[in-house]
Amino acid sequence: MRDNLRPDPPARTLRPAYMESYKEGFVEDTAGYIHSYDMAHVLMLGERGILPAETALGVLAGLREMDRLGMADCRRKAGGGNHAGEAWLTEHKGAAIGGAIGLARSSGDLSAISFRMYARHTLLELRKGLVELRAALVEFASRHVDHVLPGNTHGQHAQPITFALWAMMYNDALARDCARLGETIARANHSPAGAGIMSGTEFPIDRSRIAQLLGFDSVLTNTLDAALSHDLEMEFASTLNMLCYTLSRMAEDLFLWNTTEYDLITLPDWFIGISSMMPQKRNPDGLQDLRHLSTQAQATLTMVMGTERGPTGFPIIERRNSDRSLRQLARALGERLAILPDLLHDMEVKSARAESHANLYWASVTDLAGALVRQNRIDWRRAHGLVAGFVRDCIAKGQPPYEMSADDFNAYASRSGALKITLDEAVFTRALDARAFVSRRDTFGGPGPEAMDHAISQATSALAHERQALQALETTLAKAQENLLATVDTAVKGQRFV
Known part of the structure; x- marks a missing residue:
């Protein structure tokens, strides 16, 4: 009977090899x-x-x-x-x-304070990179204030916009990402040192002195919270995740515009790859990489959130994996932020083709309905219905907007029973022109030339102030490090503490 039994395994004396990866x-x-x-x-x-x-x-x-x-x-x-x-x-x-x-300290002090110092430095560097990307977007906008393209909703032509409005949209979105980074830096900049593993130490240490020497704004008060609350890691991951989604959306836009069918931009050679088989292929490798960054960010956030589940003090070993993933994501994000200003500078915008497309598929007819309201004093919904019917009729007959006239519209209105509704040729033509459509939208925040000039001026000023604030924080942290080293050297040289 014994021959049919599984033999006893040899006694283990060494830890499994995979457990070595969890060591500090x-x-x-x-x-x-x-x-x-x-x-x-x-x-x-x-x-x-x-x-x-x-x-x-x-x-x-x-x-x-x-x-x-x-x-x-x-x-x-x-x-x-x-x-x-x-x-x-x-x-x-x-x-x-x-x-x-x-x-008078523990491993918990070491890991907690080093992560906070790493977080504030890394987020500061990312914020600096974002400021430079935003500056590149503002500069891109200034070069493309008059370059019209069709805006899309539901994947369909909606209304004419400009490349400048698109760029300033991302400046504003990234400004919010910048603000989130700044808020996370502020919450990271509190020292946990002296908390020990949860209850501090019986020695009469000065926690505030350590915070001062390392450039922290203050001390995390509760020792249990300082040692074993890890919401900072979750906030760090969440903030990067949102930033990556903004950048991924920008990459998706450029990816679409770069397709053969859209053909609104040409990517620089240094940002593309060539097929190993098809010599004509210009694959948008850099954009595909940037799109995928949001996937990496989402995976990291999921790992961090999952790691931090559980009772206080239980997740310890697992955090080494999630911290590693966070650092990899931050490094990857920083590398990509560094090259995006060059992409915006070197990318070719095919403005003539873009404007042609904006005029081709009835994207401006919202203003045709508006002209009906103003000239014929009818309600908006009736005007909207008349224009919708006119456009459907033209599309069914294969007639593009540039072939149509005010007489064609007036005839359609008459056939539809709106005998007294008419438009003159100048109003009709201008209503359907994409460039004129954009110029009429000079309200605050719109794509019109004056509104866009104002937006660019405001953004330029905001970026200058943000650069000053980042420089001030960077200087404060650098001075704290210099003071720490100078104080240590003075003590060592004089062989006494002041």
């Missing part, structure tokens, strides 16, 4: 922030007398030596993931120095 490893994106936190934490411990001055100064001297040798390389070789500073110090300065750095 070296992360290039956050190593510098952890290193800064190491210095700020130990500087605070020394200033407060929590660590003996000699020990704290020894730790700080070692951390600055890592800077001179190449911080990232030192941390990478030392191992230990987020605790690489301790590992390097222990190896090179001894256990008494290395072991001191972990006093």
Whole structure:
């Protein structure tokens, strides 16, 4: 009977290989922030007398030596993931120095503060990239104020618009994405350091001092919240997801215009791919890549949201996968933002063909109905019905708008029983002209020349102010880092804490 039984498996002594991926490893994106936190934490411990001055100064001297040798390389070789500073110090300065750095903090402090520092920096860089893309859209709009094209709804020609109105639409949409990035930066810029893993520490640390040294606006008050609430990751993913959807929609528009059937734009050679078999094919590879970014963003958001489900303190290991996905998405987004201004500059707009299409499929007849209301003083719905019938009749007969005249319309109105409704030729012709249609829409926010000039001027001013605000934040963070290093160096050189 025993021969038919499954043999006992050998006793395992090693962890499964896949579990190694969940260990804290070296992360290039956050190593510098952890290193800064190491210095700020130990500087605070020394200033407060929590660590003996000699020990704290020894730790700080070692951390600055890592800077001179190449911080990232030192941390990478030392191992230990987020605790690489301790590992390097222990190896090179001894256990008494290395072991001191972990006093009054936990791995939770390291991961929480490094993510917040990473988030504010990354979102700041993305926001700068967005500002440059918006500036390129405004510049594109200024070159195409008079270039008319058909606007679509339901995939059908709706009304004439301009390439400028299209570009300014995306400037405005991306401005909202910029604002969302800014709001996320503001919420990220609060220090969780000193929360420990949930309840802080019994040592009399100064959490505000660490926040000041690292350029944070303030401290997250509740230690349990600071350590184990991770809504920032969800907000980070959500904000990037919405931004990617805006960029994906822009790519979809350009993708459609680039098709052989539309043929409204020509993409630059550097943004296309050539078929390996068909030498005539100019595949819009760059646009397809940009369209797919929203899929990656949605997948990342789903992963982050799924990871954060559960009781407080349960999701820990799983977060390493979702954090990795977030960093990959942010990196991919930054790379694409960097090239989109060049695309807008180098892309050819076929304005003559676009205007021809805007005039070809009755896109301006809303204004024909409007002319009936003004000249014949009839209600809008009756005018709308007359124009709809006239257009249906012309399409059925294969007659395009440029072949029709006011006499044709008046004859149709008479046949329809509207004997007293007439239009003169000048009004009829102008009502059906796409360029005239656009010029009549000079109300605030519209595509008319004066309205568009105003929109471009307002956007240019707004971008200048936003650049100043971003520069101010960047300067504040840079000065905080400079002050941290200067304070550490002063303490090490003078062998005392002020």
